[in-house]
Amino acid sequence: MDFRIAEEHLAVVESVEKFSRNEMLPLARELDEKSEFSMPLWKKMGALGYPGLLAGQKYGGSELGALGTTMALEAAGRGGADQGTLLSWAAHMVISMLNVEHWGSEAQNQKYLPKMATGEWIGAMALTEPNAGSDASSVTTSATLRGDKYILNGTKMFITNGPICDVVVVITRSEAGSKGANGTTAFIVDKSMPGWFSSRKLDKMGLRASPTGELVFENCEVPVENVLGQVGMGIKSVxxxxxxxxxxxxxxxxxxxxxxxxxxxxxxxxxxxxxxxxxxxxxxxxxxxxxxxxxxxxxxxxxxxxxxxxxxxxxxxxxxxxxxxxxxxxxxxxxxxxxxxxxxxxxxxxxxxxxxxxxxxxxxxxxxxxxxxxxxxxxxxxx
Ligand SMILES: Cc1cc2nc3c(=O)[nH]c(=O)nc-3n(C[C@H](O)[C@H](O)[C@H](O)COP(=O)(O)OP(=O)(O)OC[C@H]3O[C@@H](n4cnc5c(N)ncnc54)[C@H](O)[C@@H]3O)c2cc1C
The missing domain is CATH 1.20.140.10 (Butyryl-CoA Dehydrogenase, subunit A, domain 3)
Incomplete structure (x- = not known):
């Protein structure tokens, strides 16, 4: 095993730590107290390309890989940034962008990843539901095909970045009557699609600068081209x-x-x-x-x-x-x-x-x- 990373990746890790000490640490207490995700801070991070550390270079990312990105987030924590902001940043990169990059078509990747790599669009991933937590395979949010659109109905719970996201990867049950991980499909849902909203932000004991929320889908219309990966494989693959x-x-x-x-x-x-x-x-x-x-x-x-x-x-x-x-x-x-x-x-x-x-x-x-x-x-x- 070799835990060394490329020189240019090391330079990114060092710059993240410096940014954290200078720009994030001074805000840490205030963001926790106010339970606030700082958009001005996120914009600064975006200007430095931090939201795209993990994404491929062809989508505007830095392609740091798992080791480099782990080290970069570690450096941000070591610099004293508040852990809530870091959770939101990590969730954006890992459970939202990475799923799009791994399972998306080239057209989907081109549409979503460059804007997410700059932080212009914030990402989330919605699997958990009020009654489907550890037993994630019991999701009930439905996706019904009507013409060239799927209609989504259901509620997602505990979604990191839910209250602030522009794009969300949603796991649904697309085959009525199916059980477990079978018959589930993932979608990329964005703000241009009507019928979804964040119904509440949760008031948590910790990680308070990371907005966690409930997302409601009410006859939300998602074009078929926004299926992520294979129909029926939402849980098993994505x-x-x-x-x-x-x-x-x-x-x-x-x-x-x-x-x-x-x-x-x-x-x-x-x-x-x-x-x-x-x-x-x-x-x-x-x-x-x-x-x-x-x-x-x-x-x-x-x-x-x-x-x-x-x-x-x-x-x-x-x-x-x-x-x-x-x-x-x-x-x-x-x-x-x-x-x-x-x-x-x-x-x-x-x-x-x-x-x-x-x-x-x-x-x-x-x-x-x-x-x-x-x-x-x-x-x-x-x-
Ligand atoms: C701050 C925060 C951010 C989150 N972000 C996201 C997100 O971005 N997207 C998303 O989809 N989800 C997210 N989650 C949801 C998270 O993944 C779930 O909270 C987690 O999977 C547990 O589910 P639950 O809270 O419903 O607990 P439950 O599943 O109800 O568990 C309650 C207790 O029962 C235990 N238990 C359950 N089943 C078993 C079993 N078979 N054997 C033994 N013990 C068991 C659990 O270990 C736990 O102690 C987030 C949660 C939090 C708190």
Whole structure:
């Protein structure tokens, strides 16, 4: 395994970290408090080509691959950007754009990807429904063919970027009466198509700058040319093909956030004096810092390995589900120790450590819960 990336990709990673420290970190607390996705910030990111880091160069992207994009998001987290903005950015690239690029026709890719690579259009992916979460194959949002259009009806839940998206990849049940993953079809739906809207933005405990919402489709008219991939294969091909990417790249910004958080802890422990000496001199505090650093190193190696496997076309569902099953817990332990190092100040919003405690809970839920990922991993281990 070789975790080195091309020089020009490394330059992008470095520029992302600098941008994060200079432009994103100063806004982090405010965006969390206001529960706001900053469009001016997104526009700046767009001008630098950041929304297109993963996309192919022929569509205006930087083609960083899984490893390079994971490292870029890690760099953004390490720079101190708020984790919500990073989640929205990652979802745009990984679960929206990448699905279009992998499954879209050349005409679809040309129509959507260049505008998404500059951030002019924001993307989302809508699989989950109010009654179809872990059991994603039980989706009921219907797609009925009428003439040269499909008519979509149903509600999607917990959609990252739902309240702000211009384009959404929607997974529907296109064969009435079908069960499970069979008879499902993916569509690219954009703002020009009537009959869909964001009915509400969810008020979350963490990742508050990432708008998560409910999307309603009411007789939404989607032209047949907007079927993504094969009819009847929406879950089996489009939705499932991206899980390794999602479980790797989206975790990159959490990893970077852990590195930022550790940096805060080390600085604070050296400055905070109790009993006449810095708390960093107490072995109990030193051990916490060592445990945090060890978790970070372990997560980094796991994520880089699976990103490398993706880039080298090596199947890695066992690896990604094993990693996903445990890193949510490691992140929460890290966030907990960070607050403990800060003592009472750790609970206060003037320090960023409390925010991570709220933000990282998602890592055990989104993109497949810890429990579901353990089930997937168990199938490999016990077959
Ligand atoms: C902030 C956020 C952003 C999200 N973004 C998106 C998005 O962009 N697009 C999208 O489509 N979805 C998105 N989701 C949805 C996410 O993928 C689901 O929340 C997740 O799959 C879990 O589904 P659920 O919340 O309905 O929980 P449920 O499936 O109802 O699970 C509840 C509990 O039961 C457990 N459970 C369920 N089934 C089993 C089983 N078979 N064995 C053992 N335990 C089980 C779960 O592990 C969990 O602990 C997002 C969610 C959040 C919170």
């Amino acid at each position: 939705a499932f093909s991206g899980v390794n990417w999602e479980r790797t790249i989206l975790a990159g910004h959490f990893l970077g956030g852990m590195e930022f958080n550790l940096e805060q802890c080390i600085r604070y422990a050296k400055e905070r004096v109790q009993f006449g000496r810095p708390i960093a001199s107490f072995q109990a505090i030193q051990h916490k810092i060592v445990d945090m650093a060890a978790d970070i190193e372990a997560i980094k190696v796991l994520l880089y390995r699976q990103a490398w496997m993706i880039d080298n076309n090596i199947p890695c569902i066992k690896e990604t589900s094993l990693t996903k099953a445990i890193i949510g817990g490691m992140m929460l332990r890290n966030a907990d120790e960070a607050i403990q190092i800060f003592g009472g100040y750790g609970l206060c919003k003037e320090y960023p450590v409390e925010r991570f405690y709220r933000d990282w809970k998602l890592a055990s839920i989104g993109g497949g819960t810890n429990e579901v990922n353990r089930d997937i991993a168990a199938r490999f281990l016990l077959k």
